[in-house]
Amino acid sequence: MPAPAAPPAAAAVPVLPARWIATSAAVLAALATAAAVLAWNTQQRVKALETELVKRQQDAGAEAAEARVAARSAQDVAHESAAKLAVLEARVAETTIQRGQLEDLIQSLARSRDENVLADVENAIRVAMQQTAITGSAEPLVITLKQADERLARYKEPRLERVRRALAQDLDRTRSAGVADIALLAIRLDEAIRSVDELPLLASIDRRRMSAPRSAPASAAPPASAPSDAESGAPWSERWKGVAELVWQEVRALVRVSRIEQPEAMLVAPEQAWFLRENLKLRLLNARLSLLSRQFDTAQSDLRDALAALDRYFDPASRRVNSATELVRQVQAQARLATVPRPDATLAAIATASAGR
Structure with missing residues (x-):
């Protein structure tokens, strides 16, 4: 029997070499050391930065304080x-x-002589216009225009002839204005007021005539001549005729018949004469004040009343009464409202001459 087959061999497990492990450990140790060194360096740098920041902050605070001081100084x-x-x-x-x-x-110093003269003339005319407006009389303006014409006549300058012609025109217009001279009218009223106390009244004149002793007629023979006439054998008819004429003259002296135009003037009692004179003075004073204040209508009314009182209560045959009445009538005739013309032609001519045209 055949022998069984041998089992497959197990997979081989790799085995790390010890050297590699040691190398890895060394590398890790080096890395750890490097990390520690890096961390330590970083910490040192951070500490150095913190120290630098603190120092810079302190420097910045000092500089800020110095800047504040410098700002205050600035x-x-x-x-x-x-x-x-x-x-x-x-x-x-x-x-x-x-x-x-x-x-x-x-x-002003560099201006020519003509310009100075024109400037002076213009200023004088303007001052005269103000005086005329204040006083209501044309006399200041007339005098100033005359003086200006006389002054310009001494300069033989062709361009001043136009100014002189304008002066002549304004002077004629001012003279023909017929402005009342308030000062002269006030003086006349003062004279009339002073003469009021000396003016004879109609009532006082008639009383003096009635109280005056009657003079014996020239045809009457004195008592001493009666025996001479009787002794001279004058006829009785002539002697009775002389006696009858003497008796008739005595009878005529007892009764006096005269025509009285103002009956109320004869009824002024002596104690009323003072009030009559004072009333006339007040009328004239009111007229004077009205003239000074340019109230010509009121002045005319007071002057009419004063003239009526003079004609009614005072003796028209007295020279003083006639003189006072004439003064009041002159004031009444001249107390009229009239406007003084402005010398515009002269001012325009002066402006033209000053401009050199």
């Missing part, structure tokens, strides 16, 4: 600079103003 310097700048700007502004004034002065 702020103080900025405030000082702003204050100095404001002072400088004020000085610059003052210098600019002074420079402008100096330039104006230089320009």
Whole structure:
């Protein structure tokens, strides 16, 4: 019998060589060592970085403190600079103003003689216009225009002839305006007011005439001549005729008949005469105040009342009464509202001549 076949041989198990294992262990050990060294280096670097960061943070804090101090210093310097700048700007502004004034002065000094004369004439005319507006009288403007014409006449300049012609036109217009001279009218009213106390009343004149002693008629013979006539042997008819004429003249002197135009003027009592004169003074004073305040309608009303009182209660045959009445009538005739014309032609001519056209 044949011998049985031998079983297949089992698969061979690889066996790691010991050298390879040792090499692997060495590699692992090297890697571990390298990792440890790397970790240690990393830790050292981290510590160094932390130390550097702390140092830099401290340096940064110090620099920040220094920066704050420097900022404060810079702020103080900025405030000082702003204050100095404001002072400088004020000085610059003052210098600019002074420079402008100096330039104006230089320009005024550099102007020609004619320009100075025209400027002076214009200023004088404007001042005269203000005075005329305040006083209501054309006299200041008339005087100023005359003086300006006389002043320009001394300069023989062709371009000033136009100004002189305009002055002549405005002077004629101002003179023909007929503006009331308030100052003169006030003086006349003052004279009339002062003379009121001396004006004779109609009632007082008639009383003085009635109380005056009657003079003996020239035709009547004195008592001493009666015996002479009787002794001379004159006829009785002539003697009775002379006695009758004497008696008739005495009777006529007892009764006096006259025409009275204003009966109320004769009824003024002596104690009422003072009130009558004071009322007339008040009328004239009111008219004076109305003239000074340019209220011509009120002044005319008061002047009419004053004239009516003078004509009614005072003696028209008295020279003082006639003088006072004439003063009041002159004031009434001249107290009229009139506008003083503006010298526009002269001002326009001066402006044209100053511009050199």
